[in-house]
Amino acid sequence: MSNTDVVITGIGATTPLGPDVTSTWDGLLAGRSGVRAIEADWAETYDLPVRIGATLAEEPTERIPRVQARRLDRCEQVALIAAWQAWADAGFELPSDEREDVEPERLGVSIGTGIGGPMTLLNQDDNLEQHGIRKVSPLTVPMLMPNGPAAHVGIELRARAGVHSPASACASGAEGIAKGFDMIRSGKADVVVAGGAEACIAPITIAGFAQARTVSTRNDDPEHASRPFDVDRDGFVLGEGAGVLVLERADHAKARGARIYGRLAGTGITSDAYHITGNHPEGIGQVAAMREAIEQAGLTAQDVGHVNAHATSTVVGDVGEAAAIRKALGDHPVVTAPKSALGHLVGGAGAVEGIATLLAIYHGVVPMTLNLGELDPKVELDVVAGEPRKTELTAAISNSFGFGGHNTALLFAAA
């Protein structure tokens, strides 16, 4: 490892499988599903064709004090929960102007979200219509703005090197991490708290995805609805959650004796220039992103032993990615599709799945893909099914591809 490598020293998450990384990772290994029936009345009131979602395992208000929580959109709440966990996991002192482990001017934040706080927008719009302006919360704008999650994390952790919030739909979390990587490599920061968050399960978002024919309608069998790479897949399941990683320059981490999970060795970002929701049929952008990450890491395709696929369980998307993985890497990598268990966390996906990829290397085991009754014959890959696969890894790639043609590949490597 060289002094200027970017390493990961802390991880945090709150997901449909559990309120922290340990419960989420254990859930992935145990083959649990975070997909459940939506309990709220509105699914029936609006006669929605989709009545399932991957809702958080634990309500954020179990962890955030009431007075603070009332000033935060749900998306901001999950980002803060994940960020504080990652911060503590990295062994940093509580933020203060006297702390010595990292200077505020050398600490950055980069937390992406697909949409920010639409729940606030909807609720406050209702207030305006039903009760007039007096009942509109003065915190409406800070709660709904998409930079809100990153900004709150930056304020609480006292980060002065810049707070960023990339938005690229389903690739937002991965781009958040890639941007953090760049901040350290360019010398702008020594430590960056990076990741993604999303919490937008609501009538209009479900309705919107349903009308675009992108989500599963397997309402009578929620746990089996998210089935990436399976012949019977019929769309993704909308989820909510956040993942945060503490990225740190290697020499900075070693100087304070931090535990190092692994390296973020390369990132690849490309764009399809094709269609606002569909991926390019030949997957050239996806292939290029994976190749770019490998080249940046100074590795070869053969070195990449595992791919944590984006695979959302859509009919078209999954096979497109499978072909791209084969083209970029060959058929040797052990592949898994965590959205089968977690659902699609949109802005949170790239980060939570990035953490899963890192842990696969760290623990030497790849969780299985749920609901693989029959692998689609067009998916000519070694997809882990049935039970986790123990495998020693030196490098792995996590893919995230967003509506609009955003392709991001994060390459993690053993420390």
Add this chain to the structure above:
Amino acid sequence: MADKAELLTGLAEIVEEVAGVAKDDVTSEKSFVDDLDIDSLSMVEIAVQAEDKFGVKIPDDELANLKTVGDAVDYVAANSK
């Protein structure tokens, strides 16, 4: 017209609900910003709830002059029916 002790209690409940300051800490001489650490956004919320609870109007330019808890109690006492 409610007596000032009742108004103070009522206001303290609102401040606790909006800003999390313990009711017993909301005393007349305390400054909202400097002593109770309440920002301008919370002040707007407190004002709206006080308007509803006490049946007064608190225009923005008047709100700006209410520096202490005592100022707010005095204002409500002077302006409620």
